[in-house]
Amino acid sequence: MPLNGHAIKTRLTRVMKLNADDVAALEAIFERDVCVKKRQELIIQGSPFRSLCFVQDGYAIRYRLLRSGKRQILKLILPGDVIGFPVSFFDRSTYAVEALTDLTYTVCGIDRYTRLCYEQPQFGLVLSWLAAQEAASYAEHIVNLGRRxxxxxxxxxxxxxxxxxxxxxxxxxxxxxxxxxxxxxxxxxxxxxxxxxxxxxxxxxxxxxxxxxxxxxxxxxxxxxxxxxxxxxxxxxxxxxxxxx
Amino acid sequence: MPLNGHAIKTRLTRVMKLNADDVAALEAIFERDVCVKKRQELIIQGSPFRSLCFVQDGYAIRYRLLRSGKRQILKLILPGDVIGFPVSFFDRSTYAVEALTDLTYTVCGIDRYTRLCYEQPQFGLVLSWLAAQEAASYAEHIVNLGRRxxxxxxxxxxxxxxxxxxxxxxxxxxxxxxxxxxxxxxxxxxxxxxxxxxxxxxxxxxxxxxxxxxxxxxxxxxxxxxxxxxxxxxxxxxxxxxxxx
DNA sequence: GCGACTTGTTAATCTAAATCATTAATCGAA
DNA sequence: TTCGATTAATGATTTAGATTAACAAGTCGC
Incomplete structure (x- = not known):
C-alpha cells in the first residue's frame, strides 16, 4: 500500500523523522485501502474491533449512543486520524464510528502492527505518541463540556x-x-x-x-x-x- | 527501586505477563521514590514536565484552571495510575496535578523510559496500552459531562x-x-x-x-x-x- | 481541649439553556 | 425541474441547575 500523499504520513512526519525504511515498513504491513459511503457505520457499539484504520480522505464521528436516544460525539475524525483507537485495545467497543462523508482509509490489523513494534520499537512509541495526542484532545473536550x-x-x-x-x-x-x-x-x-x-x-x-x-x-x-x-x-x-x- | 507490592505492578500484571526480567528492567530504570505532602502541586500548569510518576500510595487530581477561577478536574488519580501522562509527550503542560493526600510515587524520566523501549519493545506497547486505558476513561468522562x-x-x-x-x-x-x-x-x-x-x-x-x-x-x-x-x-x-x- | 479551617447541608433566587413547535432554506436524487 | 429530506433559523415556554448565603458538623494543629 503506497503511502505517498497519505494524510497519516503528513501527520507522522510532524512527530518523528520518518525515513525511507520506516515508510517501507509501514507500507509492508498496511493491508488494503477501503472506501465506504457516507453514513456507513464503521464500528458498531458493543462489537469487537481490532484494526487501526488510517483515514486518508473524508470525515467521520466517534460517538456513544445512550438509551435515551441522546448521542455524545467523542471525537470528530479528520484525514490523518486513526479510527480504531482506543477500541482496538479492548475486548469490544463501547462506542460507534460512522462516516459523515464518503471515506477512504488504510487498514492494518492491530496484531500486525504490534508485531512490527517488536521488530522496530519506534513504532510502539509512535503509537504512544498518537495516543497521547488523542488523550490531550479528549482532555480539552472535557474542559469544554465541564467548565466552558x-x-x-x-x-x-x-x-x-x-x-x-x-x-x-x-x-x-x-x-x-x-x-x-x-x-x-x-x-x-x-x-x-x-x-x-x-x-x-x-x-x-x-x-x-x-x-x-x-x-x-x-x-x-x-x-x-x-x-x-x-x-x-x-x-x-x-x-x-x-x-x- | 524494588517494585514489590507497588500498585503499578498489580496494574501491569493485568495487562501483560510480567516476568522476572521485565520487573528487573523496570526496577533498573526507576530512579527514586518521592513522597510529597497533601496539597503539594506536582505539575504546574504551563510548565514542562518530562517524567512518568507511578503512584504507589495516596490520591491526586489532574485539573485545568480557567481564568474565571473555575476548575475542571480531568482525572482522579489513584494508586497504580501514572502522573505525567500525557503531559510528558508535549512541550509543556496545560494542566496541573495536585496531591489531595500525602502521596508517594516512583519517578522515571521519559527519556530513560523510551530508551528502555528500544531495547525491550514490549514496554513501548505497555505505554500504548496504558494510554488507551487513559483515553477510554477520558471518553467516559466526556459522555458523562455531555449527555448524562x-x-x-x-x-x-x-x-x-x-x-x-x-x-x-x-x-x-x-x-x-x-x-x-x-x-x-x-x-x-x-x-x-x-x-x-x-x-x-x-x-x-x-x-x-x-x-x-x-x-x-x-x-x-x-x-x-x-x-x-x-x-x-x-x-x-x-x-x-x-x-x- | 480550644480555635481555625475545612467539609457537608440546606434554602431562596434567578438565569441559562432545554424543549417544543414551526418555518425557511438547501441539498440530493429521481 | 420537482419532490422529499436534511439542515438552519426563530420564537415561546419551562425547568434544571448555578449562585449566593448561612449554618452545622467535623477535623487539624497547637
Missing amino acids: TPIERLAHLLLEIHARLFQVGLAQETSFALPFSQQVMADALGLSVPHLNRVMQQLRAEQLISSNARLIVLSDSAGLGRLAQYQPINLAPIPLLERHC | TPIERLAHLLLEIHARLFQVGLAQETSFALPFSQQVMADALGLSVPHLNRVMQQLRAEQLISSNARLIVLSDSAGLGRLAQYQPINLAPIPLLERHC
Whole structure:
C-alpha cells in the first residue's frame, strides 16, 4: 500500500523523522485501502474491533449512543486520524464510528502492527505518541463540556478544527470549509441544536467569525482564542530514534 | 527501586505477563521514590514536565484552571495510575496535578523510559496500552459531562472509582472509602457543590447507595449500573510477548 | 481541649439553556 | 425541474441547575 500523499504520513512526519525504511515498513504491513459511503457505520457499539484504520480522505464521528436516544460525539475524525483507537485495545467497543462523508482509509490489523513494534520499537512509541495526542484532545473536550460556556465551547471547537485541518493541508490560514452540520457540533458540545445555532449567530454578531454556507472565516482568531482560552500545545518529538537491533 | 507490592505492578500484571526480567528492567530504570505532602502541586500548569510518576500510595487530581477561577478536574488519580501522562509527550503542560493526600510515587524520566523501549519493545506497547486505558476513561468522562444527567453522572463516577480502587485492592466487594470531597467530585462532574450534595442525597433516598462519613456502600450496584448505563470493558492483553532481539 | 479551617447541608433566587413547535432554506436524487 | 429530506433559523415556554448565603458538623494543629 503506497503511502505517498497519505494524510497519516503528513501527520507522522510532524512527530518523528520518518525515513525511507520506516515508510517501507509501514507500507509492508498496511493491508488494503477501503472506501465506504457516507453514513456507513464503521464500528458498531458493543462489537469487537481490532484494526487501526488510517483515514486518508473524508470525515467521520466517534460517538456513544445512550438509551435515551441522546448521542455524545467523542471525537470528530479528520484525514490523518486513526479510527480504531482506543477500541482496538479492548475486548469490544463501547462506542460507534460512522462516516459523515464518503471515506477512504488504510487498514492494518492491530496484531500486525504490534508485531512490527517488536521488530522496530519506534513504532510502539509512535503509537504512544498518537495516543497521547488523542488523550490531550479528549482532555480539552472535557474542559469544554465541564467548565466552558456554550459560546466559549464553540469558539474552542472551531479553533481546534481549523488547527487540525490546517495540519494536514485542508484549511487556509484563516478560513476553512466546515465539514460538520450543526447537529453534529451540538452533539459534540453537549448542546441542543437550536442553542448551538444561536451561539453560532452570537459569534457572528461579535465579529469573531463570518460564515456563509459552510465556509468559516476566522475574522478575529486572536479574539476567538482569548474567548475560548485556547492554548495550542506542541507534541515533543519522539526521542532517540537511532535504530537498535 | 524494588517494585514489590507497588500498585503499578498489580496494574501491569493485568495487562501483560510480567516476568522476572521485565520487573528487573523496570526496577533498573526507576530512579527514586518521592513522597510529597497533601496539597503539594506536582505539575504546574504551563510548565514542562518530562517524567512518568507511578503512584504507589495516596490520591491526586489532574485539573485545568480557567481564568474565571473555575476548575475542571480531568482525572482522579489513584494508586497504580501514572502522573505525567500525557503531559510528558508535549512541550509543556496545560494542566496541573495536585496531591489531595500525602502521596508517594516512583519517578522515571521519559527519556530513560523510551530508551528502555528500544531495547525491550514490549514496554513501548505497555505505554500504548496504558494510554488507551487513559483515553477510554477520558471518553467516559466526556459522555458523562455531555449527555448524562447529574444523578447518572454521579452514579457513574462512584462505580468507576469503586472499580478502579478494587483493581488495586483498595475497595471491598460492595463498599469503599471515598477519598474525595464533594468539592472535588463537583469539579470533576461539572456541577456546583450544593447540587452535587443534593444529587448525593437523591442516590441515598433511592437506596442505591448508603454512606456515612466517607464510607460508600453500593447497596444496589446493579441498580446504579442501570441508572448510569455503566458498562465495564476489559483491556485486551498485549499480544505476542515472545521476546525478540 | 480550644480555635481555625475545612467539609457537608440546606434554602431562596434567578438565569441559562432545554424543549417544543414551526418555518425557511438547501441539498440530493429521481 | 420537482419532490422529499436534511439542515438552519426563530420564537415561546419551562425547568434544571448555578449562585449566593448561612449554618452545622467535623477535623487539624497547637
